[in-house]
Amino acid sequence: MAARTLRIGLIPGDGIGREVIPAGRRILEALPASFKLKFSFVDLDAGFETFKQTGAALPDKTVDTLKNECDGALFGAVSSPSVKTEGYSSPIVALRKRLALYANVRPVRTVATAKSPVDLVIVRENTEDLYVKEEKTYDGPDGKVAEAIKRITEKASFNIAQMAGDIAVRRQRVRDSGAPSIHKQPLVTVTHKSNVLSQTDGLFRETARKALAQDAYKNVKVEEQIVDSMVYKLFRQPSDYDVIVAPNLYGDILSDGAAALVGSLGLVPSANVGKGFAIGEPCHGSAPDIEGKGIANPIATLRSTALMLEFMNEEAAAAAIYAAVDANLEEGKLLTPDMGGSAKTDEVVEDILKRL
Ligand SMILES: NC(=O)C1=CN([C@@H]2O[C@H](COP(=O)(O)OP(=O)(O)OC[C@H]3O[C@@H](n4cnc5c(N)ncnc54)[C@H](O)[C@@H]3O)[C@@H](O)[C@H]2O)C=CC1
Numbered sequence: 001m002a003a004r005t006l007r008i009g010l011i012p013g014d015g016i017g018r019e020v021i022p023a024g025r026r027i028l029e030a031l032p033a034s035f036k037l038k039f040s041f042v043d044l045d046a047g048f049e050t051f052k053q054t055g056a057a058l059p060d061k062t063v064d065t066l067k068n069e070c071d072g073a074l075f076g077a078v079s080s081p082s083v084k085t086e087g088y089s090s091p092i093v094a095l096r097k098r099l100a101l102y103a104n105v106r107p108v109r110t111v112a113t114a115k116s117p118v119d120l121v122i123v124r125e126n127t128e129d130l131y132v133k134e135e136k137t138y139d140g141p142d143g144k145v146a147e148a149i150k151r152i153t154e155k156a157s158f159n160i161a162q163m164a165g166d167i168a169v170r171r172q173r174v175r176d177s178g179a180p181s182i183h184k185q186p187l188v189t190v191t192h193k194s195n196v197l198s199q200t201d202g203l204f205r206e207t208a209r210k211a212l213a214q215d216a217y218k219n220v221k222v223e224e225q226i227v228d229s230m231v232y233k234l235f236r237q238p239s240d241y242d243v244i245v246a247p248n249l250y251g252d253i254l255s256d257g258a259a260a261l262v263g264s265l266g267l268v269p270s271a272n273v274g275k276g277f278a279i280g281e282p283c284h285g286s287a288p289d290i291e292g293k294g295i296a297n298p299i300a301t302l303r304s305t306a307l308m309l310e311f312m313n314e315e316a317a318a319a320a321i322y323a324a325v326d327a328n329l330e331e332g333k334l335l336t337p338d339m340g341g342s343a344k345t346d347e348v349v350e351d352i353l354k355r356l
């Protein structure tokens with residue numbers, strides 16, 4: 001069989017994004033020949049630095065190259081301006097919309113040998129909710145008033161719930177094939193706040209229920225959890241959760257919170273997924289507090305690279321990356337400071353590459 005050639009867009013962005021995205025490239029280049037994958041790369045700009053230099057945080061060239069030339073991409077992180085800056089708007093939020101990457105998939109898990117194992121996936125709607133960013137400020141009788149639109153559509157809610165159902169089914173298939181797991185049965189927990197937001201979150205809840213009632217998910221248990229008590233329960237008993245589906249903002253907040261359960265934000269990957277295209281992106285931001293020190297944890301990016309490969313149907317190559325990362329974590333000798341170690345980013349990458 002001839003090798004499959006994949007062209008990958010690399011968008012490091014700002015801060016530690018520039019320190020961790022090279023790790024994603026290196027692990028793809030280091031994949032053994034037996035996977036029959038070849039990669040070519042194109043460097044692309046986005047972020048606050050790009051905005052300062054060009055006046056655009058997300059240049060059209062970046063979007064066009066991704067659309068016309070790439071099979072997938074890796075995005076690092078971007079910094080946002082500390083004061084309101086005319087014309088600046090988050091490039092990653094814009095990219096998700098412009099490429100119709102409707103799902104943000106965030107697996108959060110410990111290694112199998114952990115004392116308090118966690119193995120869950122947060123499936124977050126990625127294009128709407130408060131992230132439509134339709135805000136306005138005006139003068140009211142008591143001073144300024146600021147308002148934002150929270151838009152929930154039936155279509156996006158249906159699609160994201162289907163993605164959650166599909167992931168639950170896929171995870172069960174892996175378990176059925178003998179993979180060790182803390183879960184016995186596929187479960188999707190629909191998270192919302194429809195007790196207060198009866199129309200917006202109410203529509204999300206109702207539509208997600210409808211989507212998950214389809215025959216394809218007949219073996220998937222579906223539960224609901226209001227988002228505030230979800231946080232409580234998630235922190236009390238994280239091993240109870242398998243797949244969590246949520247509107248955009250709740251999904252974002254839950255996934256950073258869940259990262260605390262597994263030791264570091266520097267471990268948690270994500271993929272922005274659309275029809276036939278995925279961008280791997282670590283869940284963390286540009287971490288200005290550690291920028292330039294060479295100590296950013298590269299594991300979230302390495303796992304995001306694997307996740308991108310999974311959505312390109314290259315599951316065996318993805319599994320090899322996950323296994324190499326897990327071996328590093330299980331041995332626990334070469335860890336970055338966020339994990340209690342003193343290793344540099346590059347030392348962790350080297351160690352993981354050796355284990356591939
Ligand atoms: N997708 C994106 O591009 C995102 C961008 N941001 C932006 O990032 C900037 C900083 O935001 P913060 O709220 O500080 O969140 P952050 O995620 O950058 O950092 C939070 C904390 O986690 C630590 N951390 C994050 N990633 C790490 C890694 N790989 N290794 C070791 N430690 C790590 C940081 O040092 C910091 O203490 C802001 O300008 C924000 O707008 C924030 C979240 C997502």
Ligand SMILES: O=C(O)CCCC(=O)C(=O)O
Nearest residue numbers: 078079080090091092252
């Ligand atoms: O800072 C930015 O530009 C966007 C941060 C977005 C974010 O946290 C997420 O939605 O994953």
